[in-house]
Amino acid sequence: MEGDVKFFMKSLINSFSMFTGLKVNFNKSMMVPINLSNAKLDTLAATFGCSKGSLPFTYMGLSLNIERPKAQDFLPVINKCEKKLFGISSFLNLAGRLQMTNAVFSALPTFFMCTLKLPKGVIKQIDKFREHCLWRVSDINPKRMPKATWKMVCAPKDEGGLGVIDIEKQNKAPLKKICINSSTGLMFLGLS
Numbered sequence: 134m135e136g137d138v139k140f141f142m143k144s145l146i147n148s149f150s151m152f153t154g155l156k157v158n159f160n161k162s163m164m165v166p167i168n169l170s171n172a173k174l175d176t177l178a179a180t181f182g183c184s185k186g187s188l189p190f191t192y193m194g195l196s197l198n199i200e201r202p203k204a205q206d207f208l209p210v211i212n213k214c215e216k217k218l219f220g221i222s223s224f225l226n227l228a229g230r231l232q233m234t235n236a237v238f239s240a241l242p243t244f245f246m247c248t249l250k251l252p253k254g255v256i257k258q259i260d261k262f263r264e265h266c267l268w269r270v271s272d273i274n275p276k277r278m279p280k281a282t283w284k285m286v287c288a289p290k291d292e293g294g295l296g297v298i299d300i301e302k303q304n305k306a307p308l309k310k311i312c313i314n315s316s317t318g319l320m321f322l323g324l325s
Contacts (some may be wrong), residue, residue: 139180146181159183165190167199195245207255210242213261216242221266225290229294230267238263239298255302263297 150157150255162183166174178185189198196206209303242259245251260283267286268279277308281295290293 136273142177143181164189174286185317189305190265193244194218195248204252204254207245210245211255211258213241213258214238218266227267234267235297238266239303240299242300243303246300247307250308251300251304253301256304259300267297 145321146157149155159182162181163186164174164178164181165186165188167188169177173227174185184325189196194209196202198206221230222235238259242251242255255307264279265282265284285293286295286297288296
């Protein structure tokens, strides 16, 4: 029976590969066990020809763990925003800085936001960088107040705002499409 399950799993992955055109490289893949004995892990890893891993691990800069992520797990995205801020040209006009705020600073945390709920402190720090980009450019010490409140800046253009993406709302949207069944550990994607 156990051999049938292994054969079915490998067949399922190969079918996915055939239908999507995406090739699975088992030599570069890693099997991470959750509630699985070491003996079964060894057997499955040998069947698939992949390495064995353990939690926590980092995947494309995203720390994956079975525990709720801490604020420090989001440091890579905060550091990326900070690096981009200091690379901004002070030669951009307001329209260019607005485009930079939406296209770069609002897009950097998107990968994290698709799977994790960002803590309010992380959102506040990213918004601080975005506000700094929009109003102050390379001036670290503000000499004057921003020209509009951040809430107004994030309002849609047809409502008198600048149309800057509200990261908190943007974070909620992809998370509503993911539903994890806590009893089985299976993940389902919502079709709403």
